[in-house]
Amino acid sequence: MKASPGATSPVRSSPAPQRAGIQSVEVGFALLEVLSTSPGPLMLRDLAAAAGMSAAKAHRYLVSFQRLDLVTQDSGTTRYNLGPASLKLGLAALSRLDSVKLARQLMPTLMAQTGQTLALAVWGNQGPTLVHWEESPQAVTVNLRLGDVMPLLSSATGLCFAAFSLPRLAAGARPQSRLALLVKDELVRNQKLARKDVPASMAEVAALLEEVRLRGMARAVNTLLPGVAGLCAPVFDADGHLVLGMVALGSLATFDTAWDGAVARPLAAAARQLSRDLGFKQE
Template sequence: MGAPADDTSTDLLFNQSLEKGLAVLRAFSAKRRTMTLAEVAEATSITKSSAQRMIYTLEKLGYVRKHPLTRRYQLTPRVMQIGFNYLAADTLIDVANPFLSELTNLTGETTNLTEPDDDEMVYVARFVSTKFVPIHMPIGSRIPMFCTGSGRAYLSALPPDEASARLQLMELRTFTPRTLTSLEAIEAQLADARRNGYATNREELFIGDMTIAAPVLGSQGRPVAAVHVVAPTSRWSFEEAQQRLAPAVIDCARGISNSIRTLE
């Protein structure tokens, strides 16, 4: 998912071995928790000999390990150090946390901060309410921009032509019977978000899950993240969520935006 990678075949500074090593790490997932050497090669589209070198090096560095009985490879907790270093170094998260905490206290619902990466939004901060939440989205989870409140909030804060151009490159696939997949319908959602100051998702990614989201803007007025609050359909009607949650979400995003501008 995302834009095609730049052509690096003639880039003398580009390290293809590093690219392959990172591809091996990214190949492991919930669907591929463990892999054989042949499966690693297939998942990363590299030769078996290259896969063997990558796996050997990553194993020596402590990022993967081989099960002594199954002989299948899996990631180790050391991989989390890379992601944690990003979270620890991201000033936006430090700034946002008090605002998210207050938003959770005010609404009684789970609140989140997501940042863009290609065609997806990545969870980087989260305050969970004491109430039941139908979908668990831990830090690092990724969701598509086009059909989520936070993604639409981010897109709505871009210049309309830029947002439209990005949408046209995305894979607009169906997740639930409610998922909007036509460009016209999604752009209508973005237009509403621009007018209202917030975006919505009404069970388009997960059944039972609604979100109200607003963009976080940097010093240049461009979006850098989005705040969203979860409104389970078991507790909220769509209209009630808009009326009662949207003002608080907008205020939260505005507070974070004003705070980070003083730091940039």
């Protein structure tokens, strides 16, 4: 049947053309993705299997990734891990988050109010990770760097993330989430070291995290570094999720560790203000 002159023929929609890419890059990225979600370094066979490729194929990609510093290999264990270039990329991305940008704008005022070293931390692949650091003129020298992952049970930063990201822990409950497993692993390590300054049982962990929730911030004194105290206040987004920890750190000689002291008050106020700016509504 012929269409009559002037009649409009139906137009068939065609799928949007797929943009050309480099398939080998996409394939190789699977290895980086596995390493980013792994709790630690991996053997070649395990890494390759998790990425869905043969060990020989994975090895070729890993050789190139090592040249670019995206991946490192431990000469002793032969295990692979993410390299310094991966950390650099991750920190650059994290530092451009809106929450971090907004928090950095509050830092000069907070520094003037507290006189202490300040830091910002977000949740990374391995735990709470420092993504910004501003030293006070009276700063105590500490062996911390951008990209460092804070321990969950001996640092104010770790306690803050554990308390406000985990559901309340029952003493006999088995950990389910990755964060809960990390807490359990750290607890076991501390038990082996016979540390007396951190929780020694899951019941003590649960009690400590409950205190952090009640106080609205976390505190660590002499547990992360000798002679050093820290406070960390949580920042929440519009959905009530913890997105950032605002940290104050200093020498016990000058740092007010009181829950309502000269450091805690402005730190908590800044965190509440940033949470409001991100759309969080306090119940």
